[in-house]
Amino acid sequence: MNSSKHTHHASTPNTPDSRSDPATLQNHALATDGHIQNPDKSMEHTKQIGTVPTADVEHHVDHAAMEHGSGGHHGGMSHDMSDPAIAAAMENDMRNRFLVALVLTIPIVLYSPLGRNFFGVNLPTPIPAEWIMLLLTIPVVFWSGWIFVSGAYYALRARMLDMSVLIATGVLAAFGASIVLMIAGNDEVFFEAAAMLVTFVLFGHWMEMKSRKGTTDALRALFDLVPPTATVIRDGKELDVPTADIRAGDVVMLRPGDKIPVDGEVISGSTSVDEALVTGESLPVDKATGDEVVGGSINRSGTVTFRATKVGADTALAQIVAMVQQAQNSKAPGQRLADTAAQYLVVLAVGSGILTFIAWSVFGDGGFVMALTFAISAVVIACPDALGLATPTAVAVGTGIAARHNILIKDAATLEGVASIQTVILDKTGTLTEGKPSLTDVVTEPRFDGAEILRLAAAAETGSEHPLSRAIVAGATSRNLSIPEATSFQSVAGHGIEATVEGKVLLLGNAKLMADQRIAIESLDGRADELASRGRTPMFIAIDGKAAGLLAVADTIRPSARETIQRFHEAGIEAVMMSGDNRRTAEAVASELGIERVFAEVLPGQKASYVAQLQREGKRVAMVGDGVNDAPALAQADIGIAIGTGTDVAIETANVVLMRSDPLDIHRALTLSKATVRKMKQNLGWASVYNILAIPIAAGILYPEFGIELRPEWSALLMSLSSIIVAINAVLLKRVESKLAT
Ligand SMILES: [Mg+2]
Numbered sequence: 205m206n207s208s209k210h211t212h213h214a215s216t217p218n219t220p221d222s223r224s225d226p227a228t229l230q231n232h233a234l235a236t237d238g239h240i241q242n243p244d245k246s247m248e249h250t251k252q253i254g255t256v257p258t259a260d261v262e263h264h265v266d267h268a269a270m271e272h273g274s275g276g277h278h279g280g281m282s283h284d285m286s287d288p289a290i291a292a293a294m295e296n297d298m299r300n301r302f303l304v305a306l307v308l309t310i311p312i313v314l315y316s317p318l319g320r321n322f323f324g325v326n327l328p329t330p331i332p333a334e335w336i337m338l339l340l341t342i343p344v345v346f347w348s349g350w351i352f353v354s355g356a357y358y359a360l361r362a363r364m365l366d367m368s369v370l371i372a373t374g375v376l377a378a379f380g381a382s383i384v385l386m387i388a389g390n391d392e393v394f395f396e397a398a399a400m401l402v403t404f405v406l407f408g409h410w411m412e413m414k415s416r417k418g419t420t421d422a423l424r425a426l427f428d429l430v431p432p433t434a435t436v437i438r439d440g441k442e443l444d445v446p447t448a449d450i451r452a453g454d455v456v457m458l459r460p461g462d463k464i465p466v467d468g469e470v471i472s473g474s475t476s477v478d479e480a481l482v483t484g485e486s487l488p489v490d491k492a493t494g495d496e497v498v499g500g501s502i503n504r505s506g507t508v509t510f511r512a513t514k515v516g517a518d519t520a521l522a523q524i525v526a527m528v529q530q531a532q533n534s535k536a537p538g539q540r541l542a543d544t545a546a547q548y549l550v551v552l553a554v555g556s557g558i559l560t561f562i563a564w565s566v567f568g569d570g571g572f573v574m575a576l577t578f579a580i581s582a583v584v585i586a587c588p589d590a591l592g593l594a595t596p597t598a599v600a601v602g603t604g605i606a607a608r609h610n611i612l613i614k615d616a617a618t619l620e621g622v623a624s625i626q627t628v629i630l631d632k633t634g635t636l637t638e639g640k641p642s643l644t645d646v647v648t649e650p651r652f653d654g655a656e657i658l659r660l661a662a663a664a665e666t667g668s669e670h671p672l673s674r675a676i677v678a679g680a681t682s683r684n685l686s687i688p689e690a691t692s693f694q695s696v697a698g699h700g701i702e703a704t705v706e707g708k709v710l711l712l713g714n715a716k717l718m719a720d721q722r723i724a725i726e727s728l729d730g731r732a733d734e735l736a737s738r739g740r741t742p743m744f745i746a747i748d749g750k751a752a753g754l755l756a757v758a759d760t761i762r763p764s765a766r767e768t769i770q771r772f773h774e775a776g777i778e779a780v781m782m783s784g785d786n787r788r789t790a791e792a793v794a795s796e797l798g799i800e801r802v803f804a805e806v807l808p809g810q811k812a813s814y815v816a817q818l819q820r821e822g823k824r825v826a827m828v829g830d831g832v833n834d835a836p837a838l839a840q841a842d843i844g845i846a847i848g849t850g851t852d853v854a855i856e857t858a859n860v861v862l863m864r865s866d867p868l869d870i871h872r873a874l875t876l877s878k879a880t881v882r883k884m885k886q887n888l889g890w891a892s893v894y895n896i897l898a899i900p901i902a903a904g905i906l907y908p909e910f911g912i913e914l915r916p917e918w919s920a921l922l923m924s925l926s927s928i929i930v931a932i933n934a935v936l937l938k939r940v941e942s943k944l945a946t
Contacts, residue, residue, distance in 0.1 A: 228577030297411045302406040303809055305348035308340045309399040315340075317397035318920045334386055337395040345379050349402035364541040365550045367591075373553055374401050381580040388573050395586045401704070404927060405735055412596035415603040416615050422532070422835060422857035426525050428483065428830065429500035429853075434465040435692045437509065454512045458503040466499040467514035475506030478805025480851075482520060482808060483784040484633050484831040486640055486759075487671055487741075501830070502943065504669070505695075524808050524836060528857060531812055531839035541620055541881065542595040544890045553586030561905040568904075581902035585919055588895040590926040594887035597934030602880035605937070609862035609944050611657060611846075611873050618859040620884070622877035625821040628772055628870065629815060629837070632783035632793055634830035635847050636867060637759040641671055643679025643757035644740055647731050652752045658746050661683045662711045664703035667693055670743065673701075675757040696720075702741065711746040718744050718751070725751045739792035761796060764868040769797050771871045778823070782806055782814060784833055812836035828870060830854050845870060874946045879940035896924050 208358050292658045315333045329336065345352075350377060355368030378398035385393055407759070417857035435457040436445050442457060447465040450456065455471065455525040464477070476488035483489075488504050491497060497510050500521040516522065560582045564575035599616040606613045644682060646654040662680035665673035666687060680687055692704040699720070700713015711721055718725045723746045725732075732742040732752055740758040744751065772779045780821050781802040783790040789802035803814050811829075815837045818825045827834070830850025836858040838844030846858035849865045862869040902919060906912040 206226075216755050217455070223438055236865060291413075291416065295410070295416075295787050298406065298410045298413050301348040302352070302403065302410045305344045305399065305403040305406055308344050308348075309396075309403045312337050312340045312344070312396050313920070317392075318396060322921070325614070332391075332396070332550040334382075334391055334393050337393065337594035338382070338386070339712045341379060341382075341399050342393040344399045344402050346408060349375055349398075352402070352405070365541075367546040370546040370550045370587055371401065371405050371592065373550060374398075374584055377557065377580055377583040378830065381576055384576065390573050390576065390577075394580055394584060400920060400923070401458050401584075401587060401589055401592070404589035404923075408592040408594075411600045412616050412744065415600045417525065421841070422528055422853055422932065423525055425856050426521065426832070426835070427850040429521060431464065431465050434462075435459075450515050452512050452515055455509050456505070456512055457509045458497075459507050460503060460505055462503045463504060464497050464499050464501050464510075467519045468497055468510040468512045470495045470497060470508050473506055473508035475508045476504045478502040478504055481832045484631060484829075484833045485516045485785055486633065489608040505693065519809070527809060527812055527836035528839045531836055532857075535839070537716075540595070540885050542591070545566060545591070545892065549591070549892060550587060552899075553583050556586060556903060557583035564904065578902070578904040581904070581919065582899050585895050585898050585923075588891050588926060589923045590891035590930045593927055593930050593934075594891045595884045597931050598880050598883040599935050600938060601937045602876060602883075603942060605944070606873065606876055608941075609869070609872060609876075611869050611876070612861040612863060614861075614872070616858050618843060619880055621824075622826070622860070623881040624824050625826045625843060625874065627778040627780060627818050628826045628828060629780045629782050629818070630799075630867070631827075631829035631831065631834050632781055632785055632790055633759055634850060636765045636781065636793065636797065636826050637761050639759065639849070640832065641675040641741065641757040643675050643755065644758045644760070645735060645737075645742075645754070647728065647754035647756070648750055649727065649753055652747070654753070655683065655685060657684065657747070657753045658755065659687060660705050660708065660710055660747065661692045661712055661745055663689045663705040664693065664701055664712055666690065668695065668701065672743065672757055676743075676755055679755075679757075708747050709749070712755075714741055715744065718746060721746070721749075722729070722751060723751055727751065728754050729732065730876060734894070736787065737792070739789035750818055761793060762865075762867055764866055768796050768871055769799055770869040771868075772863045773798070773872065775871075777874075780818070782811060782837070784808075797840055808833035808836060812840040826862050826870075829858075842917040845873070850899040875943055876940060879937060879943075883934060883937045890930055893928055895923075898922060 306747065311327070313319050314325045314327055315329075315337050316325070319327075327333075349371075352368045352371040355366075359366045359369050375398045378394040378401070381394035382395050382398070402744065430447055430842050433444050433446050434450060434888065436443050436450060437455040437457055451804055452468050456465060456468060458475070462474070470493050472493060474490070474492040475554035476490050477497060478486070479489050479498060480486050481500045482498050491508065496513075497503075498521070499514075514520075517526075557579045561579035563577050564570065564578050565572070568575060575773050595616070599619055602619050603613050603616075606619070613622075633639055637754055642653045643658075646658055648657060658680050659677070662677045664686065665676045667690070668674075677687070688706055688709075689709075690703045690705045694702045694715060696702060696717055698715035703710045703712070709722065711717060715725065715729075723742055723744075725746075728744060728751055732744070735742045735754070735756045738758075740756040742754050742756045745753050745755060769779050778801070779799050780801040781790065781794045781797070781799045783793075783895045784806055785800075785804060787804040790802055794802045796802075803810075806814065811827075811834060815827055819840075819842070824842045824844040826845055827837045828845040828847070829835075829838055830847040832851050833855045834850075835853045838854060843860065844858040845860045845862065846854040847865045848855070848861055848863040855861050862873075898919065900906075901912070
């Protein structure tokens with residue numbers, strides 16, 4: 205219970221029972237807990253994707269639990285909410301605790317001096333009022349409020365002071381002292397203070413939980429990339445076998461559209477493969493005999509056979525899974541602002557209570573009961589109800605504003621954490637760029653017309669699903685050209701296409717295709733090189749055996765990307781670009797955007813280590829990405845941000861999702877986070893300073909001279925007032941919306 209990571213680990217074995225979908229269930233059992241705790245359910249996928257080093261993971265888990273006793277959340281409520289079923293159950297539990305506390309606290313308050321003296325309520329007292337209050341308070345403190353007591357226990361065991369320690373101190377001091385005072389025959393008790401504190405803080409926790417967007421499992425999404433079965437050729441026969449049963453050396457057959465089950469080497473046929481998984485690049489890669497294929501990527505065009513070389517835990521995908529899991533488990537939860545404030549307030553509360561008791565015992569003449577009464581007043585006033593609302597109200601308003609601007613912030617700690625980001629690493633393809641190519645240039649030889657060659661090229665490309673072909677067709681369509689029909693069409697594997705359109709023979713493809721067909725393209729070489737140096741992909745066109753021109757396509761930069769980088773510079777935040785793409789293309793895009801630091805040709809495994817490298821430089825790092833290859837880096841970063849059009853894996857690994865896929869939304873999230881943190885600080889200030897000033901009065905400093913003491917009903921009123929101020933102040937966060945509009 206004491207840390208989100210710890211709880212995550214401990215609570216997961218029960219989770220599959222709450223699911224109905226057997227496929228997800230299987231995946232989930234392995235995804236979070238490995239094969240050890242749930243062998244029957246996870247065995248199949250364990251074999252299929254390989255075993256993840258659980259021992260290592262558990263080491264990290266324990267370490268995190270030790271160091272971060274409260275898991276960055278408050279007390280015993282620090283459950284992992286990454287599973288929607290757990291998230292819903294937790295929210296219901298919190299709501300029930302709050303409602304029970306509320307229903308019981310109302311009569312407690314009415315029986316208290318507050319009800320009697322202020323509201324003039326006179327409820328029947330078949331037994332003495334303090335006995336009624338005691339009976340009603342017991343379930344509030346020991347059921348509803350038990351999460352604070354247990355949370356405090358774990359925090360203290362981890363040698364930490366946090367919010368739950370503060371709340372438990374206030375509640376238990378008020379409750380315990382009331383019992384002592386009752387035994388001593390005093391009719392002045394603090395039960396209503398204990399009950400109100402529990403109720404207010406539970407309300408805050410419940411609100412904060414409601415604003416969370418429980419997410420699904422990143423690892424489960426990763427497993428979905430592997431097909432459940434594959435076609436293996438054994439003894440000359442095609443067999444449909446479970447992916448888990450493929451062994452190294454098996455010959456696997458792939459048809460167009462098949463997901464590739466394991467890593468291997470092509471032994472016959474040729475095709476193009478979508479390897480976005482590995483490279484993050486959406487352009488298919490041509491594969492022929494001898495080329496390597498990677499499990500989880502998608503076979504696009506041809507039928508090929510390949511020999512399995514790596515299966516199970518050795519595959520590239522299994523290694524991504526392991527990296528994501530390791531990064532998630534070793535990530536220390538950020539210290540929440542409220543917990544930082546609570547550290548000091550615990551010391552203050554306990555310290556002033558002890559001091560008050562000693563001072564009254566030594567110098568006072570009211571005896572033990574009076575000393576205890578003043579001491580408890582001091583402790584209780586230092587644990588203000590408003591403190592329980594100070595940050596949850598700001599979180600609830602902040603995440604609501606974010607959602608209205610299509611920014612999904614998954615939890616409260618993230619909303620706080622974005623504000624302190626110093627470095628933003630941005631993936632190139634799909635993040636800063638659209639992720640799919642579009643037509644950028646039409647170059648013509650003399651005697652040829654640009655619109656004409658584009659029209660003919662589009663006709664030749666219409667039948668093809670290749671992204672480059674679609675870019676050309678879309679380019680022609682957007683220029684309002686009417687595209688004729690090709691009468692014959694033949695694709696030349698790896699090099700381009702040959703087609704007949706309106707009686708003309710068209711060749712469209714790379715320099716190799718032109719050379720094979722003996723078409724002179726020297727006059728276009730210079731332009732082709734120049735386009736390539738700017739990160740564009742040039743394609744040659746020949747009509748009836750003569751070079752006619754060039755079409756260039758490129759993955760275009762998102763419209764707001766440049767301004768986003770500019771705003772980061774203005775805010776003093778370092779922007780770094782990271783890409784699996786080649787250095788030349790990466791640097792072309794970076795210089796166009798004004799990004800100085802570039803990591804290019806980065807493999808999936810390296811992405812996370814670059815994030816870690818920047819973290820070792822002492823920076824708080826946000827990673828923005830869209831691909832499977834970004835997942836380990838998103839998990840490693842202090843804040844992972846996914847693009848809405850990205851892969852499920854990225855979206856589920858990230859803490860923030862930009863639903864509009866607009867890079868400028870990263871900056872909006874930053875603005876909002878800063879405003880929220882500012883509001884939290886104000887609220888914590890309101891909640892504590894106000895009460896700190898009341899401590900001396902509660903401690904009875906004015907009593908000997910003036911006979912003034914802070915009556916319990918007055919302190920209850922003061923606390924309610926500060927709670928209202930805090931709540932109203934949080935709602936004022938909405939004023940930040942004007943800044944987000946631009
Ligand atoms: Mg990408």
